[in-house]
Amino acid sequence: MMNLFILQLLNGVQLGVLLFLIAAGLTLVFGIMDVINLAHGVLYMVGAYLIATFAAVTGSFWWGLLLMLPAAVAVGLVIEFLVMRRLYARSHLDQVLATFGLVIMANEAVKMIWGTSPLSVPMPDILSGSVPLMGPLQYPVYRIAVIVAGLAVALGLFVMVNYTRVGMLLRAGATNRSTVSALGVDINRLFAIVFTLGAVLACLAGALVAPVLSVDTGMGESVLILTFVVVVIGGIGSIKGAFLGALLVAVVDTLGGVFGPILLREVLDPSAASQVGRMLAPMLVYILMAVILFAKPAGLFGSRA
Amino acid sequence: MTGLTVRNLNKSFGALKVTDDVSLEVAPGELHAIIGPNGAGKTTLISQLSGQLASDSGTVNLGGRDITRMPMPGRVRLGLARSFQITSVLPGFTALENVALAVQARKGSSFRFFAPVATEAALNDAAMRALAEAGLDDRAHVLARSLSHGEHRRLELAIALATDPKVLLLDEPLAGVGGEDADAFVDRLRRFKGRLTMVLIEHDMDAVFKLADRVSVLVYGQIIASGAPEDVRNDPAVRAAYLGDEHGEAA
Amino acid sequence: MTETLTAPAAGRAPRRIAGRVKAAACLFVLFALMPPLAAALDDPFWILIGTRFLAYAIAAMALDLILGYGAMVSFGHAAYLGFGTYAVAILSSYGIHDLSLQILAGIAVSALFALVTGAISLRTRGVYFIMITLAFGQMAFFFFISLSAYGGDDGYGLTQRSSLFGFDLTGRDGALYYVTLALLIGLFALCHRIVNSRFGRVLTGIRENPVRMEAVGFAPFRYQLTAFIISGCITSIAGVILANQAQFVSPAFMSWHRSGELIVMVVLGGVGTLAGPIAGAVAALTLEEGLGALSEHWKLFFGLFLVLMVLFSPRGLTGLLEKTGLMRGKS
Ligand SMILES: Nc1ncnc2c1ncn2[C@@H]1O[C@H](COP(=O)(O)OP(=O)(O)OP(=O)(O)O)[C@@H](O)[C@H]1O
Ligand SMILES: [Mg+2]
Numbered sequence: 001m002m003n004l005f006i007l008q009l010l011n012g013v014q015l016g017v018l019l020f021l022i023a024a025g026l027t028l029v030f031g032i033m034d035v036i037n038l039a040h041g042v043l044y045m046v047g048a049y050l051i052a053t054f055a056a057v058t059g060s061f062w063w064g065l066l067l068m069l070p071a072a073v074a075v076g077l078v079i080e081f082l083v084m085r086r087l088y089a090r091s092h093l094d095q096v097l098a099t100f101g102l103v104i105m106a107n108e109a110v111k112m113i114w115g116t117s118p119l120s121v122p123m124p125d126i127l128s129g130s131v132p133l134m135g136p137l138q139y140p141v142y143r144i145a146v147i148v149a150g151l152a153v154a155l156g157l158f159v160m161v162n163y164t165r166v167g168m169l170l171r172a173g174a175t176n177r178s179t180v181s182a183l184g185v186d187i188n189r190l191f192a193i194v195f196t197l198g199a200v201l202a203c204l205a206g207a208l209v210a211p212v213l214s215v216d217t218g219m220g221e222s223v224l225i226l227t228f229v230v231v232v233i234g235g236i237g238s239i240k241g242a243f244l245g246a247l248l249v250a251v252v253d254t255l256g257g258v259f260g261p262i263l264l265r266e267v268l269d270p271s272a273a274s275q276v277g278r279m280l281a282p283m284l285v286y287i288l289m290a291v292i293l294f295a296k297p298a299g300l301f302g303s304r305a
Numbered sequence: 306m307t308g309l310t311v312r313n314l315n316k317s318f319g320a321l322k323v324t325d326d327v328s329l330e331v332a333p334g335e336l337h338a339i340i341g342p343n344g345a346g347k348t349t350l351i352s353q354l355s356g357q358l359a360s361d362s363g364t365v366n367l368g369g370r371d372i373t374r375m376p377m378p379g380r381v382r383l384g385l386a387r388s389f390q391i392t393s394v395l396p397g398f399t400a401l402e403n404v405a406l407a408v409q410a411r412k413g414s415s416f417r418f419f420a421p422v423a424t425e426a427a428l429n430d431a432a433m434r435a436l437a438e439a440g441l442d443d444r445a446h447v448l449a450r451s452l453s454h455g456e457h458r459r460l461e462l463a464i465a466l467a468t469d470p471k472v473l474l475l476d477e478p479l480a481g482v483g484g485e486d487a488d489a490f491v492d493r494l495r496r497f498k499g500r501l502t503m504v505l506i507e508h509d510m511d512a513v514f515k516l517a518d519r520v521s522v523l524v525y526g527q528i529i530a531s532g533a534p535e536d537v538r539n540d541p542a543v544r545a546a547y548l549g550d551e552h553g554e555a556a
Numbered sequence: 557m558t559e560t561l562t563a564p565a566a567g568r569a570p571r572r573i574a575g576r577v578k579a580a581a582c583l584f585v586l587f588a589l590m591p592p593l594a595a596a597l598d599d600p601f602w603i604l605i606g607t608r609f610l611a612y613a614i615a616a617m618a619l620d621l622i623l624g625y626g627a628m629v630s631f632g633h634a635a636y637l638g639f640g641t642y643a644v645a646i647l648s649s650y651g652i653h654d655l656s657l658q659i660l661a662g663i664a665v666s667a668l669f670a671l672v673t674g675a676i677s678l679r680t681r682g683v684y685f686i687m688i689t690l691a692f693g694q695m696a697f698f699f700f701i702s703l704s705a706y707g708g709d710d711g712y713g714l715t716q717r718s719s720l721f722g723f724d725l726t727g728r729d730g731a732l733y734y735v736t737l738a739l740l741i742g743l744f745a746l747c748h749r750i751v752n753s754r755f756g757r758v759l760t761g762i763r764e765n766p767v768r769m770e771a772v773g774f775a776p777f778r779y780q781l782t783a784f785i786i787s788g789c790i791t792s793i794a795g796v797i798l799a800n801q802a803q804f805v806s807p808a809f810m811s812w813h814r815s816g817e818l819i820v821m822v823v824l825g826g827v828g829t830l831a832g833p834i835a836g837a838v839a840a841l842t843l844e845e846g847l848g849a850l851s852e853h854w855k856l857f858f859g860l861f862l863v864l865m866v867l868f869s870p871r872g873l874t875g876l877l878e879k880t881g882l883m884r885g886k887s
Contacts, residue, residue: 036683038816086867092682093629094866097823100816101862108855225694225812228687236683279702286695290676293688297679355771381773393771395764406761409754410773416782417754425754468772 003137008258009251014143016250017150021205022223023230023242024157025198028170031237033088033191036095039079039102040202041224046075047203048210048219049110052119061124061211068207069200076199080192088191107217118214146208153201154243161239170194226253229289235302244300249285256284306333307368307384307471307502309354314363316346316353316526323349324360325526331472333368336494336503338513338534341523347506348390350523351476354504355387356380367472382411384471388464388478390506392457396450400441400460403449404432407467432467438496439463440489455486462493472502479509491515514538522546573752580744580831583838587737591730603730604801605845609838610736611797614743616821616833618790623819624828625751626783627763631686632673632693633818636788638700638810639665640795645712645805655720655735655796662792669696670788674781693815700807711806718800726800736797740834743790747830750786759783820862 026040050071055064083102087095127145130138161167169190172179206219213219230249234241261277268276280287292300309331316324323346331337341347352358354365356377364373372380395403402423408431409415409422422428436442439462444452452460458478465473478494479487491512497503498516507513513520514534521531522543530540537543587610594602615637622628643662647653673692677685706712717726725732750756761769762776769776799805808814817840825836843861847854 030683034683036686083863083867090866092686093623093819093823093827096629096631096686096816096819098863098866100820101859101866103816103859104813104855105859105863108853108859112853112856221812225691229691232684232687232691278704279699282698282702283695286691286698289688289691290673293676293679297684357767357771376775377770378773378775381771387771389768389771393765393768395761395768397764398761402757406757406769406774407772409757415754415758415774415779418756419749419753421749421752422754422757423752464768464772 003135004258005255006133006137007139008254010139010143010147012251012254013247014147014150014250015254016247017147017154018205018209019223019226019230019250020154020243020246021150021201021208022227023234023246024154024239025195025201026227027231027234027237027239027242028194029198030231032170032194035084035088036092036099037084038096038099038224039106040198040227041220042103042106043072043075043199043202043220044206044223045110045215045217045220046106047072047206048121048213048215049114049119049206050203051207051210052121052215053114055121055210056119061122064121065207068203072200072203073196075203076196077192079199080195084195085188085191103220107220110217116217118216120214121210123211140212142211146212149208150205153204157201157239166190166193226285229285231299233289233292233299235299238299238301241299241301249288252288253285257281260284308333309368309385309472309502309504310366311354312364312366314350314353314365315361316349316358317361323526324353327363327523327526327528329521329528329531331502331504332519334499334502335518336498336505336516338505338507338517338520339523340507340510340513340520345523346526347523348476349526351387351474351504351506355385355474357387378410381468381470384469385474386465386468386470386472387474388461388476390476390480392454392461394449394457394460394464397448399446399448400436400452400456400463401429401432401445403460404435404463404467405429407464408432408435411469432463435463435467438466438493440493455482458482458490462490470501472504473497474504476506477508478505479507479512487512576829576831577748580748580834583831583834584737584741584744587740588734591733594730603733607733607736607797607801609841610733610740611794611801612818612821612841613834613837614736614740614797615791615794615818616825616837617740617744617747617830618787618794619818620822620825620828620830620833621747621750621790622780622783622787623822624830624833625756625763626759626780628678628780628784629686629819630677630689630784630787631812631815631819632689632691632696633788633791634810634812634814635669635693635696636662636666636791637795637798637814638696638807639669640792640797641799641805641809642700642703642706642795643792644718644796644799645706645714648714648716648718649706653716653718655718655725655800658718658796658800659793662796663789666788666792667785670785671781674784674788678777678780678784690812690815693810693812697807697810697812700810707806709807711804711808714799714803714805726803732797732800739793739797743793744830744834747790751830755779755782824865 022040022044026037029035029037047068050068051064054067055061058064058067079102083098087098123142127142130140131144133139161170169183169185226249230242230245233249234245260281261274264273264277311327311329314324314327327350339347339350349358353360356372356375360373364371366372367380367383367385370383372383372385395406398406405428408428412427412431433442433445436445439459441456441459441463444456449460458480462478479490482490487509494503494505494516505513505516517534519532520534520537521528522537524546529546530537530543587606590606591603594600615633619630619633622630640662643665644658647658647661673689677688677692680688701709717724719725720735723731725735751760758769758774758779762774762779766776795809798809821836821840822833823836824839825834826832844854844858847857851857
């Protein structure tokens with residue numbers, strides 16, 4: 001039981017780290033530009049497809065990862081330049097429609113380019129296999145590597161936001177947009193940088209999960225909405241909130257599915273417990289969101305409601 | 306006739322203290338003017354009194370009833386209405402519709418889903434009366450977004466009047482209005498004296514001294530003087546802090 | 557912050573209102589002529605598809621009530637379609653096949669869901685509101701996916717035909733079509749009344765300037781919540797029709813893509829016009845069918861169309877028509 005708990009907790013943290021990578025860019029885009037971007041999940045999917053392609057061509061996960069990054073930058077810049085840039089000043093409704101159109105387009109384009117059957121990405125040799133944790137407990141090295149890589153990126157982001165000039169502008173922009181333009185900063189460039197940064201992080205998340213998940217067109221969808229929940233819970237514009245929100249959502253989502261029924265068995269008979277547990281598990285994160293929003297409409301670290 | 310009592314009101318935006326321990330006694334039926342330089346915190350004070358902004362501490366009392374924690378709509382229903390310094394109307398509604406909504410807010414339920422509202426005589430008649438009092442009845446059917454600046458100021462007044470207020474908070478009703486328009490506006494306000502309690506914020510000193518029963522001077526969020534217009538005009542602290550240069554200009 | 561919608565002010569000039577009612581009436585007449593036409597062409601497929609169009613027209617109009625008149629961009633409206641469809645499935649598994657009861661059940665569930673989720677979502681604005689309604693819609697989606705008694709992911713086929721007060725509805729003679737058309741007309745009249753009532757004026761006022769509304773004594777929340785509930789309930793009626801039309805229900809009716817498509821229909825037809833979204837539903841579905849017939853990759857073009865429409869024609873299809881001179885610009 002304890003072992004199961006630790007395993008699931010680690011799985012939860014791994015999912016949380018990935019969610020954070022996706023949510024970080026999204027929350028900055030929301031917070032600084034006040035733009036809603038439904039196409040953010042698409043970027044996650046594109047990251048996975050890019051690494052699948054590059055890894056297949058070069059025969060190496062590492063080359064794939066390395067080539068994926070500049071490609072992700074290019075994708076981010078192109079989307080920013082062609083679409084997002086024209087949406088900043090528009091109503092949220094327009095932003096919803098245009099980025100919804102992007103989602104539909106991108107899903108179809110991916111199907112046309114890569115086909116409908118899922119792709120897989122081979123795990124790099126040094127990261128395959130498992131390590132013993134405690135007693136008989138084993139955990140895959142790759143998943144640990146994902147957690148470490150994610151935390152490293154989170155740390156880098158934290159340093160960037162808190163100790164660099166761009167970070168200072170980002171923080172200022174998230175709370176008060178007019179200050180940033182008053183500082184004489186080229187707001188268009190700042191937006192392009194933020195959007196592209198977010199795009200690269202989302203692509204990176206997609207690339208990192210590619211070896212453990214099958215790469216298919218639906219993968220961006222479920223993640224997108226979980227990411228929204230993360231951003232809403234954490235508070236729009238807050239990196240710290242995104243980090244805690246991501247861990248919270250992921251752990252609740254992972255543990256709830258496994259331990260919900262077990263806990264329910266205390267109050268219900270076993271078959272009812274597993275029945276109710278199975279129905280409640282996928283709804284848990286949304287219930288969590290509802291509860292948090294009821295107490296704090298602006299999220300845990302949000303400055304604006 | 307209802308009065309307004311303010312005790313030790315405070316409000317800060319971050320490190321900036323905008324309302325600093327303000328106490329104010331507005332007697333029933335009087336016109337109490339609040340003057341002060343730009344950025345003194347006058348609009349902030351009005352927003353706190355009307356409930357648009359929550360106060361950090363202190364109390365607001367309307368006709369003997371503590372309304373400090375009451376949200377804006379509740380205060381309006383108790384008879385405390387405000388006008389906005391920067392015109393805030395419903396741009397896609399006609400002037401009449403803007404005012405009729407204010408009438409509707411106090412007359413019967415708004416949870417009526419079937420009867421067409423545009424032909425409700427009770428609403429439209431009361432709205433027309435308020436428009437006439439504000440001098441805008443001839444423009445009743447014009448969309449608010451098409452009105453001129455001076456007309457917007459009158460629409461602000463008409464909307465506030467239509468809520469049937471006992472205490473009226475007017476935030477620079479004359480801002481940007483000049484000449485005959487301003488004189489007519491002052492005459493209008495004078496007609497409300499005795500019928501309504503009014504708190505008037507105004508930069509136009511002529512208007513203030515023509516209308517006010519009492520004047521309070523707000524500087525950096527603090528009331529530095531309060532009293533009859535003549536006393537305030539001659540108060541050395543006020544002259545030094547405020548009137549000295551400002552009045553010289555106006556004269 | 558307030559949504560800056562591109563919608564023309566609603567309920568203003570009486571002439572424009574009359575124009576919209578006329579436009580809607582024309583649409584209704586066209587709809588009524590469809591079945592005889594299909595019969596003449598001996599192609600009952602058109603009646604089947606037509607019923608679907610009408611159902612979505614109801615849903616789009618309901619969404620317009622809050623999106624257009626209340627500036628509430630709900631991205632979770634497909635959930636209410638879902639409640640309607642599952643009301644049909646669940647009642648039918650208990651041997652109840654009457655349309656009126658199906659509608660009542662759908663409305664009851666929707667009202668409850670809208671009350672709870674609306675009360676939470678409406679404490680927020682802007683992008684928060686959009687994302688939260690989206691998340692709640694997804695919550696409902698997952699609930700029905702895990703509802704294994706009704707097929708979960710795979711859905712649930714209806715074995716018995718529905719009836720209305722004893723009359724069989726789901727034959728191929730167009731009975732369901734005409735019932736749906738009657739519902740659409742009735743609900744249009746209802747919505748039209750609502751937006752021109754005291755309540756509607758308050759709702760539109762809040763859209764235009766919430767602070768001003770508070771300053772004259774209205775607390776926006778209760779009016780917005782009421783509108784949100786009404787809209788959800790009407791949408792569920794569309795869901796009831798869809799289940800009966802397809803004789804099948806599945807969580808696919810409530811995916812977030814469906815919510816997006818509902819918004820597309822509203823915007824295509826013109827936000828805040830009621831009659832517009834009815835036409836918008838027909839236009840969007842025709843576009844889907846039409847592009848689908850042209851290419852298996854029609855979604856690429858549909859997505860592209862949306863992006864281009866937003867970038868180049870901010871006022872939706874109405875704006876597009878005006879731009880190209882197909883329709884006279886109205887003041
Ligand atoms: N929401 C806010 N956030 C931060 N600071 C604010 C806010 N509202 C007002 N202030 C600041 O508070 C001070 C007082 O503003 P306020 O608008 O109350 O002044 P005022 O006396 O009405 O000025 P004016 O005569 O120009 O209308 C100003 O320095 C202003 O910048
Ligand atoms: Mg002011």
